[in-house]
Amino acid sequence: MLQADVPVYTPATLAEARQLLQEPGTRPVAGGTDAMVRFKDGVWRPTAWVNLLRLRGELAYIREDGDWLEVGALTTFSELLASRVVRERAPLLAKAVRTVGGPAIRNMGTIGGNIGTASPAGDSLPALYALDAEVLVNGVTTIGIAELMLGPGRLKLQAGDLITGVRFRAQAPDEVCTFEKLGLRAAHAISLASVAVRLAPGMARVALGAVAPTVIRVPDAEAALVAGHAAAAAAAAQEAARPISDVRASAEYRRAMAGNLLLRGLMRMLGPNLVSPIGGDPR
Template identity: 40%
Template sequence: MLVSEIDIITPQTVNDCLLILSSHETEHRLIAGGTDAVVRMKEGKWRPSTWINIKRLKELRYIKEKNGTIHIGPLTTHTDIIHSPLLQKKANVLVEAAREVGAVQMQNMGTIGGNIGTASPAGDTIPALYVLDATIELQSLNTKRLIPINQFFIGPGRTIMKQNEMITNIIIQPQAENEVGIFQKLGPRKAQSISIVNVAIMLSMAKDRKCLEGKIAFGSVAPTIVRAKKCEALLPLSPLTDDIIENIAKVAWKEVMPITDGRATAEYRRDMASALLKRGLYRLMKRWENK
């Protein structure tokens, strides 16, 4: 497809965009940073008759705290997230995930809304949003609805978002003083790779190595993100000693559901999911002890 064959509409306000979405009968897709769109077009996968360019909607680019929650606009770039003092202090697991999103150029261009909307099981920010109990705000011309992130994705590249809707806000729960989080990723090449496996971990800690509650979300090991519920159930049972961490990591091997593809075999992904979780828990214990 030549550039001249692509129909692009550029709304100037969110309301203009919602009006276009409500009236546009032909196949269309929203585009912001375009880091995913360009790749998919080259692969011949995304060829809508119309692209709706929302990059100019500056009202959708923000990071702010409101009523005890953190609100992030969908046009917020990964670089914005990385350099946000608020997120560094209260959602460092998301900051760590944003640092792993491709090279610096992709971090500058790519947006968190695009990462969510693409709905890739390997999307780096998505496991972090799971452990931060994110809520996705979807808006159409006449309605607005709030969707817990674990209900938003229904398969690879598929979400519950309707054709007349767009993401207008991402709401996350800030980390408490006794919470520590981490994001880890395994990719074939540093800085510019799609995840073979990734994992986000959030632990609520008491004294010593006693975990009160934990959340673990794996990416790139199933059609959508996997919350490792069996692993999570083991976290508060006893202090996280070396033996307990080893046992929890073994449970992760059985809990993920990967496939074999051109990047890795299913067995390798299982092994690496277990290894990443084990390493992440050790690192979190060290962070907690040094806090």
């Protein structure tokens, strides 16, 4: 539901959308699941909405290109989950997306909108960081996901820029991965803390969500995991976290959970005997 007093443009092409977005104060809207909430709460007051719905033919896709996968910005979470390619070649993204909202939100919400919101609690983002993803802008340039995210709600984009997709290398068949999320409820919960982990011989990726102004990678935790030290990795995750306190959780709790979620993920991936608690003997 878009408000009557704010014009809504529904361009048919990317070029037209970009032109409309050159006007100061305009804002793109994809699934609207964040946009409408922020508008209703008075957080966002655009001069006009540029509804991307008619660009779905151009921007809702999942493509394989050798070792790479590319996902169009208007691809919904439900479409990602329904994709055998994503489940088999990017299982980390599938695991993260499965935790988003409920079916209605997953049917409307898009991966481009999750990136566009630039929330440190956006659930696809830790997975995209751990996949070293590149974001496609205007269909022509790419920017690393970490470079794009400047802070909560802030992206390194110019007026008129649109996120058109995201690309990353497919995960190797010998990898294990997990996405762990802590919320106040089992479903429809915004992350209080989250962690995406990938492990393969000689390779580890650890990205934390909701414990800093942006999602963060934790190189010290990754190095500890490559060396086989689970407890040291969890301690590094806690150390790296820079959470805030808010109505949902204190900073101290979020920091502790960053380490605990990593340990939980490692146990899920590797079995309970492979990790020791923080403070115990690192393995």
